[in-house]
Amino acid sequence: MPRMPELERCIQRYIQANPNSAHQLGAAARVMPGGNTRSVLFYEPFPLVMTAGNGCFLDDMDGHRYVDLLAEYTASLYGHSHPVITHALARAMENGLNLSAHTPLEARLAALMVQRFGCIEQVRFTNSGTEANLLALAAAKAYTGRNAVIAFNGGYHGGVLSFGGANTSMNVPHRVHLADYNDLDGVERLLREQVDIAAILVEPMLGAGGCICAEPGFLEGLRERSQAHGTLLIFDEVMTSRLAPGGLQEKLGITPDLITLGKYIGGGMPCGALGGRRDIMGQFDPRHGSLSHAGTFNNNVLTMAAGIAGLEQVYTRDEALKLNARGDRLREQLNEVLAPMAMQYTGQGSVMNLHPTGLPIRRPSDIPTDRKELRDLFFFHLLEWGIYSARRGLLALSLPLTEHELHRLVTATQAFVERYAGN
Numbered sequence: 001m002p003r004m005p006e007l008e009r010c011i012q013r014y015i016q017a018n019p020n021s022a023h024q025l026g027a028a029a030r031v032m033p034g035g036n037t038r039s040v041l042f043y044e045p046f047p048l049v050m051t052a053g054n055g056c057f058l059d060d061m062d063g064h065r066y067v068d069l070l071a072e073y074t075a076s077l078y079g080h081s082h083p084v085i086t087h088a089l090a091r092a093m094e095n096g097l098n099l100s101a102h103t104p105l106e107a108r109l110a111a112l113m114v115q116r117f118g119c120i121e122q123v124r125f126t127n128s129g130t131e132a133n134l135l136a137l138a139a140a141k142a143y144t145g146r147n148a149v150i151a152f153n154g155g156y157h158g159g160v161l162s163f164g165g166a167n168t169s170m171n172v173p174h175r176v177h178l179a180d181y182n183d184l185d186g187v188e189r190l191l192r193e194q195v196d197i198a199a200i201l202v203e204p205m206l207g208a209g210g211c212i213c214a215e216p217g218f219l220e221g222l223r224e225r226s227q228a229h230g231t232l233l234i235f236d237e238v239m240t241s242r243l244a245p246g247g248l249q250e251k252l253g254i255t256p257d258l259i260t261l262g263k264y265i266g267g268g269m270p271c272g273a274l275g276g277r278r279d280i281m282g283q284f285d286p287r288h289g290s291l292s293h294a295g296t297f298n299n300n301v302l303t304m305a306a307g308i309a310g311l312e313q314v315y316t317r318d319e320a321l322k323l324n325a326r327g328d329r330l331r332e333q334l335n336e337v338l339a340p341m342a343m344q345y346t347g348q349g350s351v352m353n354l355h356p357t358g359l360p361i362r363r364p365s366d367i368p369t370d371r372k373e374l375r376d377l378f379f380f381h382l383l384e385w386g387i388y389s390a391r392r393g394l395l396a397l398s399l400p401l402t403e404h405e406l407h408r409l410v411t412a413t414q415a416f417v418e419r420y421a422g423n
């Protein structure tokens, strides 16, 4: 299908402005499939290649500087090279990497997480959010002696636990029953029909599915129904834990049995964590538990040190409240500007996603597919304004952003509406 002419023109300007990125991708494609090792980063005609980050800015191979409003898909909460994190990393390196042993650091980070997230009594660390979710499901199956899982259409829990589309051939072969987000009756039906449900795995806000919020009563209902059916409730807060000082579980006043974390929790280093009830986590106790959980880098000192510095000194409760209040204000402002084009951002606090509709969105199937090009046009328009976001419309705030950069985004959005409204 031919592209809309405005989008075509934008893409032509993009190609002309970014020859070095195009060349680099071409060279990379000789040794990596499509020049890529992380699917989400690819987009047509070719993605930008970045060479440096500083605070809330990114520099690409063609000498452009962008305001980073993607923040590594929420993981770069601290921005690039935050001095406190950099210092913690430098100290950790001086003390030696790869110590082949326990260190005091993992217990310190675990204690900070126990303090912070009310539902966590004990923690295990992993190298990614994906691994944390795999571990959560294994723990739930072992604990309940059951085999199946309820997850949600449009849910994303990692590259091998992805329920967003038809192609799920990469998924691990768990027996998964899919329900619709915000449909408590559907979940109740599954729980009644299937006696073998070990866990409900849910994001308290659908993240990759489009920053779709849970309606009042939905998550509370999952808590209540899961308890009634002897099923564990797992909150995947890999993306949402930054949205309130103690994660969304705290903001909502719901205590899941298990919670998974990742992204910023390791101070920007590769990380993941599973936390929750002592009796469930106790299965991993090497002294008398039944489950063993390996991982060479689970307690690597760089992640532990950066994670401690971040939680202890930078992303304090106060900072979490401030950043998310800023995000809420920004989303409201953007939505006011976008209303004439029937576009909107959904989400909460510091994480939001653009959608080409003004109608309410309760689940991913409410997102229209016939106006996708408008979202693409907005993505390329923002690049021309020196603003980097995700092509799918995701924005995530980082701590170094100032009002100046957020104002630039609002102005760029106004310019978009002025230029393209009525087309």
Ligand SMILES: Cc1ncc(COP(=O)(O)O)c(C=O)c1O
Residues within 6 Å of the ligand: 073, 127, 128, 129, 130, 131, 133, 156, 157, 158, 159, 203, 207, 208, 236, 237, 238, 239, 240, 262, 263, 271, 272
């Ligand atoms: C909600 C959620 N769960 C799990 C993951 C997977 O985390 P990772 O990419 O660290 O494996 C992500 C990543 O985007 C996520 O958003």
